[in-house]
Amino acid sequence: MAKYILSIFFSLLLIGFVSCDEEKNTNKGQGYLYLGVEKNVTMQTKAVDPVLAVAILNAAEDTVKYIADFEKEKADEGILLDAGTYQVVVASGKKDSAAWELPNFYGKTECEIKTNQVTSAKITCKIANTKVTVDYSDDFKKYFMDYSTTVSNSSGSLTYVKGETRGGYFAPETLSALLKLTNTDGEQFQLKREYKDIQERYHYKLFFKLSGDPDTPDDSGEAGGKFDDITVDESADTVVVSIPIKVEDLENIKAPECTLEGFGENNSLEAKAGEFGNST
Numbered sequence: 001m002a003k004y005i006l007s008i009f010f011s012l013l014l015i016g017f018v019s020c021d022e023e024k025n026t027n028k029g030q031g032y033l034y035l036g037v038e039k040n041v042t043m044q045t046k047a048v049d050p051v052l053a054v055a056i057l058n059a060a061e062d063t064v065k066y067i068a069d070f071e072k073e074k075a076d077e078g079i080l081l082d083a084g085t086y087q088v089v090v091a092s093g094k095k096d097s098a099a100w101e102l103p104n105f106y107g108k109t110e111c112e113i114k115t116n117q118v119t120s121a122k123i124t125c126k127i128a129n130t131k132v133t134v135d136y137s138d139d140f141k142k143y144f145m146d147y148s149t150t151v152s153n154s155s156g157s158l159t160y161v162k163g164e165t166r167g168g169y170f171a172p173e174t175l176s177a178l179l180k181l182t183n184t185d186g187e188q189f190q191l192k193r194e195y196k197d198i199q200e201r202y203h204y205k206l207f208f209k210l211s212g213d214p215d216t217p218d219d220s221g222e223a224g225g226k227f228d229d230i231t232v233d234e235s236a237d238t239v240v241v242s243i244p245i246k247v248e249d250l251e252n253i254k255a256p257e258c259t260l261e262g263f264g265e266n267n268s269l270e271a272k273a274g275e276f277g278n279s280t
Contacts, residue, residue, distance in 0.1 A: 029115025032078035036122040037070060037090055039105055050092035050105055052125065057087045083115045088123060095128045096171045098156030103127045103169050127201045129169045134160040134177075137209035140245065147181035149206065153198075172200035177243075179208060189250035193243060203238045211244035 037052060056065040056079070064081070067073050070090065088111060093104040107125035134149045150159045155171035175198050179191040198204070 029083045030080055031083055031113040031115055032118045033081055033086070033088075033111060033113060034078050034118060034120045035070070035088065036120065037107070038122070038124050040124050040126045050103070052090050052092050052105065055089045055091075056081070057089065059085050061087070078118065081113045083113050085110065085112050088121055090123050090125050091128075092125070096155045098152070098158050098168060098170050100158065100166045100168055103131070104129045128172075129155075130172045130175075130198055130200055131167045131169055131203040132158075132175065132206065133167045133203070134164065134206045134208075137207070139210050140208055143183060143210060144181040145184050145186075147179065147208075149208070150178045150180075151206070152176055152178075167203070170198075172198050172202075174198060175204070177206055191245065191250055195241065201237055205238065205240045206243060207240060208243045208245060211246045 033056075035054065037054075039050070039052075051068075052070045054065075054067040054070045055063050058064050064086075065079060087108060089106075089108040091104070091106045093099070093102055095104045095106065104127065105125035106128035107123045109121055109123050111119055111121040113119055132151050134151070136147065140147075146162055148159055148161045150157055151168060151170070152158075153170055153173050153175050155173075158168040158170075160168070174194060174196045176192065176194045179193075180188070181190070182188050195204070
């Protein structure tokens with residue numbers, strides 16, 4: 001009998017504790033959060049209307065509210081939250097995925113929700129990745145009948161085929177550019193370049209050209225265009241990378257040809273590998 005009474009006593013205590021916790025949560029209070037989101041497009045881009053997703057995180061960095069399309073679902077409505085400190089993160093697309101004409105916008109801010117009060121927070125979203133376009137000089141286009149450039153980094157790769165004018169967006173980190181081309185004689189070559197210190201919100205224009213006379217400095221100030229010329233236009237957030245092409249810089253990827261040279265000393269045919277074609 002004593003055990004039965006003791007069990008009832010502990011059960012009543014447990015119910016009392018639960019009631020106290022519920023009362024504390026009720027007394028915590030709630031407030032409304034109104035968000036204002038702006039897209040800051042400083043880089044030259046085509047007209048884009050990205051879908052902005054909003055994530056609201058509490059002090060423990062747990063997501064307490066997620067809105068897949070802010071402008072569609074909650075643009076003009078308040079968001080009811082428990083009183084406390086929150087971090088609001090707004091993003092569109094995937095920052096670490098290479099894509100054509102698809103900039104990623106990102107922004108975040110902190111706010112404090114107070115009981116029975118309305119809190120307003122303004123978030124400015126900026127482009128979080130980098131834009132890359134590829135172009136070629138007129139003499140380059142005349143000398144090579146076909147060409148393409150593959151730009152890549154950890155976010156992925158995009159191939160700019162002949163005539164491609166779209167901009168590709170990449171994560172802001174080291175970029176590699178692999179140029180493959182075919183001259184008017186049908187010989188194939190390739191050239192690879194790597195560029196570090198890539199920054200977000202910059203437009204990198206890769207411009208391939210034929211280098212001039214070996215004794216004549218080109219835009220880079222080096223005889224024959226030995227080095228790539230990099231020009232930064234801070235006002236337009238643009239970096240022009242001028243890439244001079246010299247024959248000795250090209251790696252010929254044409255398959256070697258075998259030619260018969262007649263009988264050798266052992267009365268056997270000798271095969272001689274043809275030299276890789278060189279452009280002049």
